[in-house]
Amino acid sequence: MSSETPPAPESRSLSRNIWKGIKWALLVLVLYFVWQQGAKLYREQGEALSGMEINSLWLLLSGICYILAWLPSVWFWRQLLLSSGEPVSIGPVARAYYCGHLGKYIPGKVTVLLIRATLLKDFGVRVSVAALTAAYETLAVMGVGLVVFLSLIPVVLNAEQIQQWPAWVQSVQARPWLVPGLFLIAVFVSLPLLSRLLNLFAKKFTKSEVDESEAGPPAAFSLKLLYLGVLMFLASWILHGLCLGMTLASINGTGLQWQEWPRWTAAVSAAYALGFLAIFAPAGLGVREGLISMILAGSALIGPVNAVVAALLIRIVSFASEILAAFVLYYSFGKSAQDQDDSVQADADSQSIDSQ
Template identity: 25%
Template sequence: MTRQRILTVLRVGIALITLAAVVYAVARNWADVSVHLGKISWSTFLWSTLAAAAGTWLTMIGWKTLLRDLGSDLHLAPASGVYFVGQLGKYLPGSLWSVLVQADIASHLKVPRRRTAVTGLLALGLALATGFLVGLPAASYLISRTSSGFDWWLLLGIPLLVVLCVPQLLNAIIARMLRVIRREPLEHELSGGAVLRSVLLFLLVWVFFGVHTLLLARAVAGDGSPNPDLTTAAMTGYALSVSLGMLTVILPAGLGAREGLLTLILSTAIPTPAAAAVAIVSRFIVTIVDVVAALGGWLYARSHHLITERHAADETGARDVSV
């Protein structure tokens, strides 16, 4: 079996595993979902999906910003194809499949593999750091298990997150990592402007996903009166649960861990069955958005002849194998 055929089989397998995981999660928790699903109107479901789609799109823009600063300025079409198709790799156990798939696809566009790999790891790191930053209020809810509000001592974590976003430190970490694995250094270093833009984009990503969660949470709560605790838990709980879920590398896309954490956080403001329903429906929406984005990115790039077999053939003999 050729290498290209193996990669094709792998991508199809990823898609099938993704759909199976969604079906399994919904079926296993159908009793909780069925009670509260009727409270979510189609308009709420649509707006929540649009918010999740906006967050997913901005994640790609943040990744593209880093890749451009490192020397490869891809058009939105191939960037969408590379990023979104590669993102399906996160649904396999382990956190680095998406980076490996993205590096392989981008190599067809003559982007050095190590550059794409470094970009993917940077994007993961910045998403994780900003997720913890946005999720600091939710950490208070998770620790105390009561809606006691935000504990200000958690602000002590902000300086550490800021330090991790200093370009000089990031460049030193990248150079050290490449030396350890005996690879050539990158042609370009990260600039302060690119890091700042990426951090702001990832912060905005979490805001959109917070809105996505809040819309669902308010719907299942069934109470039209404002609930500050629910707003705080929903707007920050998704970022914290996903960030902690990313650390469970043996689980595909943090499956189970993310839902459990989000349920715990939301249950400080709404009944636990309602919180569980929000977590499960959120997973369903986000996964479908990922699959549709991957399909759309691939079709868009192919229809504009930006990823073709000719590119792959031309790259075979000159492919960068440094990563």
């Protein structure tokens, strides 16, 4: 037997307090930096900001697009639940998913999982399975978002930035879709390994947050489902990019500048994926806005003023859309599992994707 003794409660408490202090300090530092940049921009471009007009119709369309952009994640999460032996209909899953979005505004990332797992518990879904599958979905969609951002970097770099890079980078930039294509091929080839890593990380992510007395979730999820999920998530990030484009279109009547769609997609995928990794920032606060404004400002068609305003507006649009979707779905699908019709089981059996 090992002679090691577990850490004392006082030591664990001290470590948690130190970590909380570090997270709050980092958050304050990021917000201060963003505030300084915003104040500098206002001093330099105050006249342009004061004369800016916002078209509310474009913001409404952006909000609708934002809600639709998460539907692939709802579908993927439900498929994970079905493959885990949890027959639940799409309505309760969507309800739990969109309500869970509000948990990201609380410091830490596990609140989202707890909300989603708790809401599905009333429909007979085991908390451990709901939390594990929710973590798996989150890691998968954010991982695809990070790959999308990295693959689009050559597309969004402007000529002045490229001139400062080595010659081989300039030759790659001359073929802007080469890097995205190579990234996608690499992702699909490495999916078997990534699937194992996602299963491992998802279990670690939820280990201390679920009831260990429950029967354990499956050891692994279908590789076929992960392939389909990646395709669905690519569509999701493209829609998120369009959502940002519609937000930009609301500013000063600029309209949709379709040639900037890759930049929109790169900006939102970077903002969400890297904002997710910034565990000290609730909902990526400050990190998301900084990344979006920085990437958008690299375009001569957008400029720094519109970039900053769009970064702030997309935060407002996403928050308002999340609240509205959560409110509607919470009260629309509030019945417990005992009240559901027996057809749910038959529907689940017919739609479940079996492991290959």
